[in-house]
Amino acid sequence: MNGRLTITVDGRRIEARAGQTILEACQDAGVYVPRLCAHPKLSVYGSCRVCTCLVGGRATAACVQPVQPGMVIENDSDRVLEIRRTIIEMLFVEGNHFCMVCEKSGDCELQALAYRFGITHPRFPYMFPERPIDAGHPELLLDHDRCVLCGRCVRASAELDGKSALGFAGRGLRRRIEADGPRGLAGTDATGDDTIAEVCPVGALLRKGTAYRTPYGRRRYDHEPIGGDIDAPCGEAQEDR
Amino acid sequence: MTESSRRIVIEPVTRVEGHGKVTILLDERHRVREARLHIVEFRGFERFVQGRPYWEVPVLVQRLCGICPVSHHLAASKAMDLIAGVERLTPTAEKIRRLMHMGQIFQSHALHFFHLASPDLLFGFDADPAVRNVLGVAQKHPELARQGVLMRKYGQEVIRATGGKRVHAIVAVPGGVNKSLSAAERDALLADVERMTDWAEAAVGVARDYTLDNLEQIADFGSFTSSHLGLVRADGALELYDGLLRAVDETGQVIFDRLENDRYAEVLAEEVRSWSYMKFPFIRSLGPERGWYRVGPLARLNVCERITTPRAEAARRAFFAALGDPPCQVTMAYHWARMIEVLHAVEAIHELLLDPDITGDELLRSGTRREEAVGVIEAPRGTLFHHYRVDENDQVTMANLIVSTTSNNEPMNRAVRQVAEQHLSGRDRITEGLLNHVEVAIRAYDPCLSCATHALGQMPLAVELRDADGRLLDRRTRG
Numbered sequence: 001m002n003g004r005l006t007i008t009v010d011g012r013r014i015e016a017r018a019g020q021t022i023l024e025a026c027q028d029a030g031v032y033v034p035r036l037c038a039h040p041k042l043s044v045y046g047s048c049r050v051c052t053c054l055v056g057g058r059a060t061a062a063c064v065q066p067v068q069p070g071m072v073i074e075n076d077s078d079r080v081l082e083i084r085r086t087i088i089e090m091l092f093v094e095g096n097h098f099c100m101v102c103e104k105s106g107d108c109e110l111q112a113l114a115y116r117f118g119i120t121h122p123r124f125p126y127m128f129p130e131r132p133i134d135a136g137h138p139e140l141l142l143d144h145d146r147c148v149l150c151g152r153c154v155r156a157s158a159e160l161d162g163k164s165a166l167g168f169a170g171r172g173l174r175r176r177i178e179a180d181g182p183r184g185l186a187g188t189d190a191t192g193d194d195t196i197a198e199v200c201p202v203g204a205l206l207r208k209g210t211a212y213r214t215p216y217g218r219r220r221y222d223h224e225p226i227g228g229d230i231d232a233p234c235g236e237a238q239e240d241r
Numbered sequence: 242m243t244e245s246s247r248r249i250v251i252e253p254v255t256r257v258e259g260h261g262k263v264t265i266l267l268d269e270r271h272r273v274r275e276a277r278l279h280i281v282e283f284r285g286f287e288r289f290v291q292g293r294p295y296w297e298v299p300v301l302v303q304r305l306c307g308i309c310p311v312s313h314h315l316a317a318s319k320a321m322d323l324i325a326g327v328e329r330l331t332p333t334a335e336k337i338r339r340l341m342h343m344g345q346i347f348q349s350h351a352l353h354f355f356h357l358a359s360p361d362l363l364f365g366f367d368a369d370p371a372v373r374n375v376l377g378v379a380q381k382h383p384e385l386a387r388q389g390v391l392m393r394k395y396g397q398e399v400i401r402a403t404g405g406k407r408v409h410a411i412v413a414v415p416g417g418v419n420k421s422l423s424a425a426e427r428d429a430l431l432a433d434v435e436r437m438t439d440w441a442e443a444a445v446g447v448a449r450d451y452t453l454d455n456l457e458q459i460a461d462f463g464s465f466t467s468s469h470l471g472l473v474r475a476d477g478a479l480e481l482y483d484g485l486l487r488a489v490d491e492t493g494q495v496i497f498d499r500l501e502n503d504r505y506a507e508v509l510a511e512e513v514r515s516w517s518y519m520k521f522p523f524i525r526s527l528g529p530e531r532g533w534y535r536v537g538p539l540a541r542l543n544v545c546e547r548i549t550t551p552r553a554e555a556a557r558r559a560f561f562a563a564l565g566d567p568p569c570q571v572t573m574a575y576h577w578a579r580m581i582e583v584l585h586a587v588e589a590i591h592e593l594l595l596d597p598d599i600t601g602d603e604l605l606r607s608g609t610r611r612e613e614a615v616g617v618i619e620a621p622r623g624t625l626f627h628h629y630r631v632d633e634n635d636q637v638t639m640a641n642l643i644v645s646t647t648s649n650n651e652p653m654n655r656a657v658r659q660v661a662e663q664h665l666s667g668r669d670r671i672t673e674g675l676l677n678h679v680e681v682a683i684r685a686y687d688p689c690l691s692c693a694t695h696a697l698g699q700m701p702l703a704v705e706l707r708d709a710d711g712r713l714l715d716r717r718t719r720g
């Protein structure tokens with residue numbers, strides 16, 4: 001039997017392997033669960049809650065929760081979509097996300113999620129926080145304005161690059177990614193070849209000298225919405241907001 | 242303003258972006274003392290870019306002005322090429338940028354001429370505004386109106402082919418471009434280029450006939466003598482993308498010639514006046530009183546010695562044969578000059594499309610980072626300066642822009658003043674005729690006011706007449 005079990009997702013029975021998370025099991029079955037902090041090469045973190053689904057009516061992070069035999073999961077109900085939409089909108093207003101000028105536009109997972117959820121204007125007021133930019137590193141740039149605190153870079157530095165260039169500092173609204181050292185990124189052993197910029201879902205951690213190199217029409221989400229490689233939903237990619 | 246002077250305010254209905262308002266100051270005897278065109282400008286940008294990484298600027302700056310984003314994109318990119326240490330782009334990159342720029346010149350000039358200016362020219366500027374608009378043109382001259390729409394669309398297609406989008410296209414990156422044309426994109430543009438060239442030449446004819454048929458009436462309309470400034474090639478020919486600075490004075494004498502772009506501050510200074518956010522640039526050697534100058538299509542024809550494309554060069558010769566040796570000072574001749582540039586732009590587009598480099602794949606070069614650079618381009622409305630300093634962290638520490646409408650600020654004030662003198666002299670009422678003529682005089686310069694592109698090509702005007710104590714005496718609105 002090899003640890004196989006069955007769960008139900010939106011009324012559909014799905015085979016899963018014991019030990020998989022809900023997100024992984026869904027993905028294997030061609031069901032897309034939106035996510036931001038989760039990344040296939042990194043350990044589970046469970047901070048952004050974009051992957052929220054309802055398990056037996058309770059809100060649960062699909063990227064963290066292991067499957068159990070007979071689990072009944074809501075992934076595509078109005079209620080779940082509304083929770084996710086609200087979370088995505090809150091991420092937008094908490095930072096300073098000006099998609100129309102951002103070099104990550106068209107390749108940004110947050111922007112792509114907004115398109116997928118049909119968000120044109122957040123319902124909440126923008127907070128316009130004042131956040132600095134850490135540009136002192138010759139090959140890397142950290143623009144806190146666009147950071148969503150998913151922690152992918154923190155984990156990538158430790159787990160993939162074998163360093164500890166980045167960590168979290170502060171609490172609540174003041175929480176931020178911080179380089180390990182007083183001189184910011186420039187004071188760490190991070191280099192442009194590290195994976196920390198590659199895993200950033202937004203335009204916060206960037207490799208210098210690569211901006212806008214991909215023309216319109218050839219960017220990751222120009223033709224296919226985010227998750228389209230998993231569940232191939234209908235709908236077209238859209239122009240920048 | 243003195244105690245006893247009177248103030249007449251002509252105020253366009255406020256729009257979201259930059260908008261204009263005209264104040265005419267009268268003296269004690271109700272003579273026009275001064276005219277001021279107020280333009281809410283975008284000075285905020287120069288602060289807004291502080292601290293941003295330099296490669297973002299050509300993209301950010303497109304949002305500065307909704308009317309000529311391509312020109313700002315390219316002027317900033319030229320500066321940022323140098324910041325990235327790249328003096329010469331690859332042939333493909335340079336030609337793709339030129340192609341995009343020519344598309345912008347073509348579509349912007351076509352829009353201005355057919356949509357905004359042609360009603361004044363075809364119906365006369367005292368005609369009823371209910372007829373003197375683009376719908377009136379469409380009814381009376383349907384073929385011309387149709388050509389105007391399709392020419393604009395063609396220019397937009399050129400921009401789309403180079404930059405991927407019609408609006409806020411991004412093609413230029415520091416050191417080059419991110420794409421060239423595919424053979425299919427090139428062929429689609431080539432299919433229509435000859436028809437566009439013929440229509441552009443016909444438009445030159447419309448502007449020429451109008452100018453010559455009405456020369457007596459328009460020779461003095463909003464006119465005055467002035468210096469002129471623009472880019473030229475090293476051999477003195479008209480150059481819109483990458484040239485050297487030349488200025489001539491009111492007699493045609495050269496003031497400075499073939500000056501490298503990064504030396505602009507040696508020859509130009511900017512004066513601040515208390516009543517306007519806009520700066521008033523002037524030529525240093527002539528001083529703030531006499532040093533103001535004009536830019537744009539007429540100025541460019543006045544500073545260049547020839548045009549490199551044959552049909553536009555023939556049109557240029559006809560222009561000066563009819564109006565006398567350069568510099569031409571007839572404000573309304575801007576329209577004719579603008580159409581000569583439309584013809585040049587489409588001829589240049591044709592040449593570029595036939596050039597094998599346009600589909601090449603060598604797109605980028607790199608170099609050693611520099612701290613400071615200037616990018617200058619001839620935007621549709623005139624010379625556009627972008628000047629930046631960037632620190633060792635790649636963050637912008639200083640930005641200074643001189644946009645073409647800023648350079649034409651003083652000339653527009655002079656034009657309005659001259660028109661107001663003719664209409665007001667001694668009266669303190671704003672007539673329909675004054676409104677019409679102020680509108681037409683400003684429009685000759687194609688200023689980048691959003692009101693100048695208002696629906697139906699009318700500038701919505703609200704006119705207020707106030708006495709020295711600020712009491713409202715008269716009010717007129719339109720639009």
Ligand code: FES
Binds near residue numbers: 049
């Ligand atoms: S993806 Fe599950 S919490 Fe972020």
